[in-house]
Amino acid sequence: MTAKSAPVHIFPGKGLGFITLGASLHNVLTRVKSHPQIYPAIDLAYSSNDPLRNPVVLQLPSNGLRLRFDGPDQRLRLIEVLDFSRVDLVYKNQDVLKGGKTTEQPTSSQGPSFRHVYNRLFGPSYPGEYISPPDQSPYGTYVLSYPGVAFSFPCNTPPATSMSIFQGSSWPEVRANLFTQQPQYPRASAVVSKTRDSFADEVEEFHILGAGKLEASRRTGPPVPIILGETSPQDLIAEFGPPDAIYRKHDRRISIHRANGTGGADPLNPNLSPGRGMDLPDTDHSSTNSITDDSDEETSAGQVSDPGSLPAESFFNYFHHGFDAFISHPSTPGPAFPASGMPDPTAPALPSTQLAVTKIILHGNVPGSYPFNRHRRSRWTIHLDQASEGLNAESPYDEISERLRGVWKGSYSSPGEERATQRPMVLNRGWGDSPESSVEFLGGWEETTAKGQRSGADGHDGGLGNTELFGFPGLLFEVLKNGAVSSLTVY
Structure with a gap:
């Protein structure tokens, strides 16, 4: 998922490329570590006092990704794109970042515009959710949500700052039980598309x-x-x-x-x-x-x-x-x-x-x-x-x-x-x-x-x-x- 990697396809409610919601931490981390040229930096964050009850966060900073796993079962619950300039995202053969990404493009976390997401990629949706700004910040965030995928837009500028992939009909509905609901897909990403008799x-x-x-x-x-x-x-x-x-x-x-x-x-x-x-x-x-x-x-x-x-x-x-x-x-x-x-x-x-x-x-x-x-x-x-x-x-x-x-x-x-x-x-x-x-x-x-x-x-x-x-x-x-x-x- 670097400048030389192939485009990564978005599957709302399912995953991002080979990374599938519900996959185990062991499965994802093993696959990521087997490709050091593509994933040169891996950061793992967890609670040292209570590592089995609190979420485990796997960050891939060189790829602009953050993956959140629940603590008890260690299964992937949320995929976040935090830097659109570090990954070529594609949805139904359309570039998520308008015009695509080139190796000459300067590094920037600027993402797709609201118009591009709303008019070209995913179409109309229910009214989004406004999130009040944190302390000492003048601008809030507008979350445009679709089934299984959501984009966050700062209210002062149009480009999206992040994208989330999750299991559920909308982000407001799944947010409360994100880490406790039953995952839809198995722990091994490789078997998602296979028949039950083959594994x-x-x-x-x-x-x-x-x-x-x-x-x-x-x-x-x-x-x-x-x-x-x-x-x-x-x-x-x-x-x-x-x-x-x-x-x-x-x-x-x-x-x-x-x-x-x-x-x-x-x-x-x-x-x-x-x-x-x-x-x-x-x-x-x-x-x-x-x-x-x-x-x-x-x-x-x-x-x-x-x-x-x-x-x-x-x-x-x-x-x-x-x-x-x-x-x-x-x-x-x-x-x-x-x-x-x-x-x-x-x-x-x-x-x-x-x-x-x-x-x-x-x-x-x-x-x-x-x-x-x-x-x-x-x-x-x-x-x-x-x-x-x-x-x-x-x-x-x-x-x-x-x-x-x-x-x-x-x-x-x-x-x-x-x-x-x-x-x-x-x-x-x-x-x-x-x-x-x-x-x-x-x-x-x-x-x-x-x-x-x-x-x-x-x-x-x-x-x-x-x-x-x-x-x-x-x-x-x-x-x-x-x-x-x-x-x-x-x-």
């Missing part, structure tokens, strides 16, 4: 039911059940399509460095109650992996024709669905939530030689986190019982911790065991000889306050100590300093 139905949300049971609600199709220890790799491929990558994991394990340096039993965590303590599953998210020479390897999904030929441990990476699945020999998953009425899981019925999904890692794609933009955001709800409202992916961890402590209270053999299992562990990635994909625990169990509060409010992963792991039976939370859950492992 896997996208996942809207994961419902965590306990006892190793999850349910993935989808955009159009029926929900997909996932049972840890029973769902096979073939089942995943049939429901979600082939993975974007397969990370083969062989004999490596997480290194746990105890504070006393002995490497023996944890003196803070002796004799945990079976099934009730914090089992430390392999939390390697395998979404930032580099191919290394010590038995870990990432493979394109197209290179694996038979899931049955996979090694004993591997990850299926679904970057566009927002989750990873750990494939290994069947094991008994975490227990049921005490108030759910579900029975605790029994030993796997599958043969020990048959591979199954044993862990699901749901990625939050929190701006400022280390793995940001590796996956698109995955939303989830934990259903603790049938009566109360569940915990969700936007819940601050302090709230999640308080609820889960109440749920599991009385399920431990002693108060000491309860305290030991709910202390955080510091998480480090890509430090020293550890590959980028690995997760390494540093130090012992760290002391924390009763509610698991953390100091600091920034969401930037600058290295050591930015994230901590908190565990409850069957659940492992990776939490940023601002309280946002970066990922949730269900095992």
Whole structure:
């Protein structure tokens, strides 16, 4: 969308060029970053204190564009053209900027005239909206609105200063619920014009039911059940399509460095109650992996024709669905939530030689986190019982911790065991000889306050100590300093 780029077509209520309303932040940002010659500058603005509730703004200053995404779902809600001189806009084969743009034209944010928009491009419309000027400004703004597109004109000069593309019949009608209404188009822009049979139905949300049971609600199709220890790799491929990558994991394990340096039993965590303590599953998210020479390897999904030929441990990476699945020999998953009425899981019925999904890692794609933009955001709800409202992916961890402590209270053999299992562990990635994909625990169990509060409010992963792991039976939370859950492992 620079001086050398092709004209960009406007689709009112749908999008601008390849950028489609409803597309995920991961989808748009990945495509933009893959064309640095066209998009040389990328600015991302978000709330460091509350990145999951406030909008995320992606600005392309060299292209005169600003894209606004909602915080909880990270889907594109508003496309704004702020500088008409930096993009060749076309609507139904007519130039939006009268006379078109040439490379000799001086840089200016001046846009199309009111007459050009009203008489030639879009035709008559309902009366526009007058917006009073801000403080110390003598002129207000007149917004001329059409279904799915609107132009802003300063009342003192005729040319438009900006254009907005949105989903809805008019700007005044959609403005109030712009970030909360249900998007019409899918998260992946590339599938907008394709038939449903040509791509896997996208996942809207994961419902965590306990006892190793999850349910993935989808955009159009029926929900997909996932049972840890029973769902096979073939089942995943049939429901979600082939993975974007397969990370083969062989004999490596997480290194746990105890504070006393002995490497023996944890003196803070002796004799945990079976099934009730914090089992430390392999939390390697395998979404930032580099191919290394010590038995870990990432493979394109197209290179694996038979899931049955996979090694004993591997990850299926679904970057566009927002989750990873750990494939290994069947094991008994975490227990049921005490108030759910579900029975605790029994030993796997599958043969020990048959591979199954044993862990699901749901990625939050929190701006400022280390793995940001590796996956698109995955939303989830934990259903603790049938009566109360569940915990969700936007819940601050302090709230999640308080609820889960109440749920599991009385399920431990002693108060000491309860305290030991709910202390955080510091998480480090890509430090020293550890590959980028690995997760390494540093130090012992760290002391924390009763509610698991953390100091600091920034969401930037600058290295050591930015994230901590908190565990409850069957659940492992990776939490940023601002309280946002970066990922949730269900095992």
